[in-house]
Amino acid sequence: MRRIAWTLGALGLVAVPWIVAGVAPGQRRYILHILVLTALWGALALSYDLVVGHVGSLSLAHPAFFGIGAYAAALLATEARWPFAAGLAAAVGLAGLAALAVGVPLFRLTEHSFAMGSLGFAMVTSIVATNWVDFTHGPLCITGIPKPALGPLRIVTLPQFWWLALAAVVLVALLYHGLTTFRLGRAFHAVRDNEGLAAAAGVNALKYRMLAFVIGAALAGGIGALWVGYINVLCPSELAVSVTVNLLVIVFLGGVGSLRGVVAGAVLFTALPEILRVAPTWRLVIYGSLLLVIVVKRPEGLETALRALGRRGARAA
Amino acid sequence: MALFEVHGLVKRFFGVTAVDGVDLALERGELVSLIGPNGSGKTTLFNCVTGYLPVDGGRVVYRGEDVTGAPPHRVARLGVGRTFQIVSVFPRLTALENLLVFLQQHQEESFPGRLFRTGRVRRFEREALDRAAALLDLVGLASHAATRAGHLSYGQRKLLAFAAALMPDPELILLDEPAAAVNPTMINQMKDRIRALHRAGKTVLLVEHNMDVVMDISERIVVLDHGQKIAEGPPDAIRRDPRVIEAYFGT
Amino acid sequence: MEDLLEQAVHGLTLGSLYAMVATGLALMFGVVRLINFAHGEFYMLGGYAFWFAFREAGLPYPAAAAVAAAAMAVFGLAYERTVIRAILDRTWHVQLIATLATSIVMTNLAIIVFGTQPKEVPTTLSATILQLGGIRLAWHRILVLVAAVVIFGALQWFVARTKTGKAMRAMSQNREACAVVGVDVERVARATFALSAALAGGAAALVSPLFSIFPDVGALLTLKAFAAVIVGGFGYVKGAIAAAFIIGIAESLAAGYVSYAYKDAIGFIVMIAVLLWRPQGLFGRRIGI
Numbered sequence: 001m002r003r004i005a006w007t008l009g010a011l012g013l014v015a016v017p018w019i020v021a022g023v024a025p026g027q028r029r030y031i032l033h034i035l036v037l038t039a040l041w042g043a044l045a046l047s048y049d050l051v052v053g054h055v056g057s058l059s060l061a062h063p064a065f066f067g068i069g070a071y072a073a074a075l076l077a078t079e080a081r082w083p084f085a086a087g088l089a090a091a092v093g094l095a096g097l098a099a100l101a102v103g104v105p106l107f108r109l110t111e112h113s114f115a116m117g118s119l120g121f122a123m124v125t126s127i128v129a130t131n132w133v134d135f136t137h138g139p140l141c142i143t144g145i146p147k148p149a150l151g152p153l154r155i156v157t158l159p160q161f162w163w164l165a166l167a168a169v170v171l172v173a174l175l176y177h178g179l180t181t182f183r184l185g186r187a188f189h190a191v192r193d194n195e196g197l198a199a200a201a202g203v204n205a206l207k208y209r210m211l212a213f214v215i216g217a218a219l220a221g222g223i224g225a226l227w228v229g230y231i232n233v234l235c236p237s238e239l240a241v242s243v244t245v246n247l248l249v250i251v252f253l254g255g256v257g258s259l260r261g262v263v264a265g266a267v268l269f270t271a272l273p274e275i276l277r278v279a280p281t282w283r284l285v286i287y288g289s290l291l292l293v294i295v296v297k298r299p300e301g302l303e304t305a306l307r308a309l310g311r312r313g314a315r316a317a
Numbered sequence: 318m319a320l321f322e323v324h325g326l327v328k329r330f331f332g333v334t335a336v337d338g339v340d341l342a343l344e345r346g347e348l349v350s351l352i353g354p355n356g357s358g359k360t361t362l363f364n365c366v367t368g369y370l371p372v373d374g375g376r377v378v379y380r381g382e383d384v385t386g387a388p389p390h391r392v393a394r395l396g397v398g399r400t401f402q403i404v405s406v407f408p409r410l411t412a413l414e415n416l417l418v419f420l421q422q423h424q425e426e427s428f429p430g431r432l433f434r435t436g437r438v439r440r441f442e443r444e445a446l447d448r449a450a451a452l453l454d455l456v457g458l459a460s461h462a463a464t465r466a467g468h469l470s471y472g473q474r475k476l477l478a479f480a481a482a483l484m485p486d487p488e489l490i491l492l493d494e495p496a497a498a499v500n501p502t503m504i505n506q507m508k509d510r511i512r513a514l515h516r517a518g519k520t521v522l523l524v525e526h527n528m529d530v531v532m533d534i535s536e537r538i539v540v541l542d543h544g545q546k547i548a549e550g551p552p553d554a555i556r557r558d559p560r561v562i563e564a565y566f567g568t
Numbered sequence: 569m570e571d572l573l574e575q576a577v578h579g580l581t582l583g584s585l586y587a588m589v590a591t592g593l594a595l596m597f598g599v600v601r602l603i604n605f606a607h608g609e610f611y612m613l614g615g616y617a618f619w620f621a622f623r624e625a626g627l628p629y630p631a632a633a634a635v636a637a638a639a640m641a642v643f644g645l646a647y648e649r650t651v652i653r654a655i656l657d658r659t660w661h662v663q664l665i666a667t668l669a670t671s672i673v674m675t676n677l678a679i680i681v682f683g684t685q686p687k688e689v690p691t692t693l694s695a696t697i698l699q700l701g702g703i704r705l706a707w708h709r710i711l712v713l714v715a716a717v718v719i720f721g722a723l724q725w726f727v728a729r730t731k732t733g734k735a736m737r738a739m740s741q742n743r744e745a746c747a748v749v750g751v752d753v754e755r756v757a758r759a760t761f762a763l764s765a766a767l768a769g770g771a772a773a774l775v776s777p778l779f780s781i782f783p784d785v786g787a788l789l790t791l792k793a794f795a796a797v798i799v800g801g802f803g804y805v806k807g808a809i810a811a812a813f814i815i816g817i818a819e820s821l822a823a824g825y826v827s828y829a830y831k832d833a834i835g836f837i838v839m840i841a842v843l844l845w846r847p848q849g850l851f852g853r854r855i856g857i
Contacts (some may be wrong), residue, residue, distance in 0.1 A: 058661050105844045112603060112802065115664060116794050117843055120836035123791055131829035183421070190407050190418045196369065197405045199389035200398075201419040202485065241787065245672055248665055281676040288672035295665045296654045 013166055017159035032158040034274050036230060039165035040223055042266035043172040045250040046259070047219035053257035054180050055212040056192030058111070060244050061102065061118035062220055064125040065095040067239035069221025071129065074142045074234045084148040088225045095221020099214045107206055107213075122241065129236040141235040148229040161230055168226055169263075172219055176259055179215065188212060242284065249287050253294050318381055320345045320520050321489055327374030328358070328365050328544075335361040337544035338375070343489070343522060348515045350531045351524045352555075353541035354565055359524040360402050362541070363493055367399050368392045379489070398487030402494050402524075404474045408467030412458055412477055415466050416449035419484035452480040456510075472500060479510070490514060492523040496530045508534055532556065540564065570702035575824040576817065581709045581778065583816025584716035586835075587809045588771035589789055590796035591723070592764030594808040597797065598740035599760045602652065603660055605667035607768065607793060608786025609674040614640045614769025615781035616678065619687045629691050633773035637766045644765025648758055656757075671786065678783035686780035694777035712774050719770065720809065732759050740803065788832055795839035801849030811850060814838065 012019070020031050048062050069091035076082040076090055106117045129136050136142070148155045148164065155164050180188060190198040191205045198205055228234050246269070254265020273283045323341040327334065336358045343349055351359050364370040366377045368389040377385045384392055393399075407415050453459045456476040461469060466477060475498070482490060495511065496504055504527070511534055514521055525531050531538060531552070538555045540548040542564040548555055555561055589611055596602050618636035621627045627635065647670075655666045694708035727733040735756045739746045747753050772781070779785075796815055800807025815835045823831035842850060 058664065105840070108847050109843055110847075112660060112664075113798050113843060113847070116791075116798055117840065119791060120795065120839055123788075124833045124836050124840075127830060127833045131827075183417075186410065186414055186418050187421055189410060190421075193407050193409050194405060196389070197401070197407065198418070199369075200367070200393050200401075200405075201421060201481070202390050202393040203418065203421050204388075204390045242672075245668065248668070252665065281679045284676040285673050285680070288669040288676070291669035292651070292666050292673070295662055295669065296658075 014163070016166075017162055029158060032162055034271055036158070036161050036165045037274075038267055038270040039162070039169045040227055040230070041246070041250065041270045042263050043165075043169040044220060044223045045247055045254070045262050045266050046169070046172050046176045047216045047223065048247045049251050049256065049262045050176060050179065050212050050219075051216040052251060053262075054185070054188045054192060055209050057107075057209050057213060058115045059118045059213065059216075060115055060241075061122045062216070062247055063239045063241070063243035064122045065099060065217035065220040066224040066227075066243065067125055067129060067236075068098050069095040069224030070228050070234055070238060071136060071142075071224075072221070073225035074145050074228045075135075077146055077228075078142060078144060084146075084225075084229060085150060088222060091225035092218045092222040095224070096214050096218030098221075099217030100210070103210050103213050107209055119241075119244075122239070122244065126236060126239045126241075129239050136236065139236060141233055142228075143233050145228045145232045145234065147232065148226075155229070164226065165230075168223065172223075173259060173263070175215075175219070179212075180257075180259075245284070245287065245291070249291050252291060319343060320380060321522070322378040323362075323366060323375065324378070325375040326362065326365060326372060326377065328361055328370060329373050335544050336365060339541065339544070339546050341539060341546070343520055345488075345520055346515070346518050347536055348511070348521045348534060349523075349537045349539060350535040351522060351539050351541065352526070352528075352531055356543075357541040357564075358544040359541055360493060361544075363399065363491055363524060366392075367397060367491065393485070393487075396485075396488040397491065398482040398485065398489070399491040400478050400482050400493050400495065402497070404471060404478050406466040406469075406474050406477055406481070409465060411463050411465055412453060412469065413446075413449050413462040415477055416452060416481050416484045417445055419481050420445045420448070449484065452483060456480045471498060472503065475499065483514075487519070489520045489522070492521065492525075494524055494526060496525055496527040504530065571824065574703050574705065575820050577703075577705055577709055577713075578824075579817030579820030580813070581712050581775070581816070582820055583813035584712050585771055585775045586789075586792055586796055586816050587716065587812035588719065588767050588774075590793040590800075590808040590812040591720075591805055592767045593790075593793045594797045594800070594803070594805040595736070595760050595764050598803045598805060599736050600652075600656070600739075600757050601743070602656065603663045603667065604652075604764075605664055605790060606647075606651075606671035606674060606786075607764070608788070608790030609671050609678075610640055610644065610765045610768035610786075611772045611789055612678060612781070612783060612786040613643060613674065614765075614772035615776050615785065616682060616687070617769060618773040618776055619689050619781055622689055622691075623687070629693075633770065636773040637770040640769025640772075641762040641766040643769075644761040644763075645758060647765070648761040652757075652761065671790070675783050675786060682783060684783060686782040688780050689776050691777045706778065708777050712778070715774055719767070732756060736760055792832075792835040795835045799839055799842045799850055801851045804849070804851055807849060807851040811842075 016035065017028075017032060020035075021028050024031060044062075044066060051057050051059050051062070072094045073087040073091040076087040077084070082090070102118075102121050106114055106121070109117055130138055132138065133140065155161060179185065187198075187203055187208050190201065190203055191208045195205045224238075227238070250265040250269050251262055252265075253269065254263070255261020269287070273286075278286065319342040321341075321343040323339060326336050326339045326341075328336040339358070339362060341362075351362070353359055361370065365372050366384075368384070368387050368391065372385060375385070376383060379392070379395055379397065382395070384395065387395075407418060410418065450459065450462070453462055456479060458469075458473060458476055458480070461473065466474060469477060475495075479492075479495070482492075492511070495507055499507055508530060511521060511523070515534075535552055538548075538550065538552055539546060540555060540558070540561050547560050547564060548558045550558070589607065592610070593604060593607050596604050596607075614636045617639040618632055621635040622629065622632035625632075651666065651670055655663050658666075691708060693711055694706050696707045698705045698707050698710065727737050732755075735746065735751050736759070738751065739753065739756055743753065746756075792815060793812070796812035797808045798811075799814070800809070800811035815838055818838055819831050819834045822834040
């Protein structure tokens with residue numbers, strides 16, 4: 001029964017462009033665009049949740065790794081004419097390496113200092129991206145980034161981008177699932193929930209924190225490459241602290257440490273404001289207020305709320 | 318060569334000397350208790366020798382290897398197991414998973430092995446599950462294998478922590494106040510478990526306040542006061558030692 | 569040479585600002601063990617309060633500055649009663665995210681209410697230049713330095729001599745003991761918030777004539793103040809003050825001699841460098857005010 005549901009769901013997701021064309025032909029481009037953004041944000045949020053939700057490191061540096069990947073891919077494509085796949089690989093690799101380099105000193109710090117240090121790193125990359133105009137074009141932005149081409153296959157139309165984004169988020173989700181279950185997941189959770197005891201169990205906390213941090217960063221870099229392939233323009237604002245806020249909102253409202261929760265959070269908080277056409281400042285006021293209320297009242301997020309609803313529903317049935 | 322040696326251990330906090338030049342030696346298979354009034358430095362000593370606190374002086378030697386200042390996870394991997402004064406579990410993992418975490422160190426084989434789940438890996442996992450089930454049975458928590466540790470009672474968590482420490486089959490086991498907050502009716506069971514460890518050839522060092530337990534099961538007792546060792550010997554001798562009596566009851 | 573001296577004085581001005589903001593942050597962490605990510609917004613709102621009192625209501629400078637500080641003290645109390653009470657015994661993750669969320673809300677509400685155009689609030693002193701040999705300095709910078717000395721002196725007296733101040737110091741060292749001994753822990757917490765916020769508001773009134781007021785000003789400021797707190801050693805207020813001045817001077821010199829564009833990065837680079845060398849901060853694990 002479940003297998004049928006899964007297959008139908010998968011087919012439905014693949015068929016989205018036609019479904020949208022059938023249901024809302026006039027809005028087709030807009031809706032597909034929102035869906036692509038949602039998928040990319042979902043993948044980014046999952047990569048962030050690995051670090052925050054599963055190994056418990058409150059890193060505020062994620063936009064920096066996204067940005068490093070994005071700039072790497074953008075510059076390699078525009079200046080060095082690298083093909084998309086190579087640029088993507090470089091983005092993933094460079095972001096991962098940056099995380100390794102930054103992680104070694106950062107993880108020597110205690111919790112608060114780690115968060116602050118990671119934020120400091122994010123600020124420095126943001127400042128560099130804005131001011132190193134010769135290299136990054138600064139606020140003038142890098143334009144004319146070519147659309148992705150995988151061999152003979154050129155990804156140009158919206159439906160094609162949807163399938164690319166869908167593949168990305170599915171891949172990230174599979175990786176997320178693999179990393180957070182079985183032995184590795186247990187180790188991550190042990191480090192997160194009781195680092196002292198984990199050490200007594202022979203678990204090297206530093207190793208696992210670095211692992212999650214580097215993988216999360218590498219994935220973020222890859223998503224950055226996809227992002228610039230889609231939007232074709234890259235400005236320093238993509239590294240701003242507001243990206244971290246968005247990610248925190250998605251992860252905490254959706255449900256820290258839960259795949260379904262994070263995806264639900266991404267859907268809700270990417271699609272909703274676009275559909276509601278709220279101005280960016282008001283959107284941030286609402287997000288901030290929601291984040292405040294949720295983190296205080298129900299830090300486990302939507303996931304727990306939904307599960308509670310599900311239980312009540314099952315009992316009533 | 319003794320299994321475990323501490324030479325002149327010193328630990329200071331903000332001008333207070335918590336451990337002041339303590340010497341200790343455990344031969345293989347001994348059951349030794351570490352006692353002393355509150356604040357005499359017992360748990361601090363535990364934390365120093367297991368790598369949770371940096372030492373200010375002295376050496377810790379395990380199986381001939383200098384492990385002074387080694388990080389806790391390394392000390393654990395060398396074969397030292399411990400429990401904590403304040404019961405410590407992984408609250409969001411089930412009882413069974415709690416135990417499985419403690420076998421992490423033995424499962425660090427090659428990455429391809431883990432990726433493709435070779436026969437060896439499968440065998441390890443099977444053995445791990447069997448061992449965990451057996452240990453849960455030993456402490457009477459078999460029926461709670463799938464319960465999250467955070468939902469267990471304090472006493473059950475204490476039993477779980479004990480089982481977990483035994484999971485990697487350590488040679489040296491340090492128990493920090495195993496009888497604290499234990500129901501008097503359960504203390505006999507606890508004593509039996511520690512004696513069983515002793516019979517199985519394990520080396521046990523325990524910190525304990527409960528004198529009945531200490532006198533009943535220890536082969537040898539070491540007494541600390543104000544960070545210094547003031548007496549050492551079999552229970553009968555310690556019971557009558559005037560220095561020990563003075564340390565506990567004053568002049 | 570004159571150039572260097574000018575930059576040094578600029579650095580001291582910046583340092584005074586960072587030190588006042590960092591002190592508030594360090595006090596809150598030291599006394600109440602709270603990470604307040606919205607602290608920069610206390611400065612920002614204080615700046616707007618000052619602007620309103622000085623430019624719109626036409627109050628003389630000292631009165632307007634006092635209004636700004638007082639207004640922020642009241643705001644600090646309100647903030648404590650609403651946001652802080654809810655998160656005081658939660659984990660630091662919750663505290664950081666909650667106060668970060670508050671910071672976002674306040675910043676964007678400020679954009680909506682005041683607009684993004686920076687507000688300039690020149691005073692006679694900030695417009696008048698002092699010339700000493702080859703050095704040109706706005707008189708106002710001297711005022712900032714003098715005020716900073718007075719304020720820190722007053723703070724030192726407060727902590728050493730007044731009941732509340734002594735309680736703050738005691739709480740920063742051992743909170744449980746204070747509760748046992750009968751210190752009104754909640755009242756001291758409230759006083760700490762009011763004081764921290766007032767310091768930020770006062771700093772805004774002092775420094776806004778030299779810089780301008782805009783909704784985003786708090787974000788970088790919070791981070792630099794945090795950098796100072798970390799470099800000085802979490803929980804050690806004097807360390808935070810010293811570190812703040814170091815960062816201010818480093819930033820000013822970097823702006824003058826290295827690159828104006830990257831000056832904001834200096835504070836973080838100093839912080840990262842110190843953390844690499846001494847993770848416990850320049851002054852070690854000292855606790856206290």
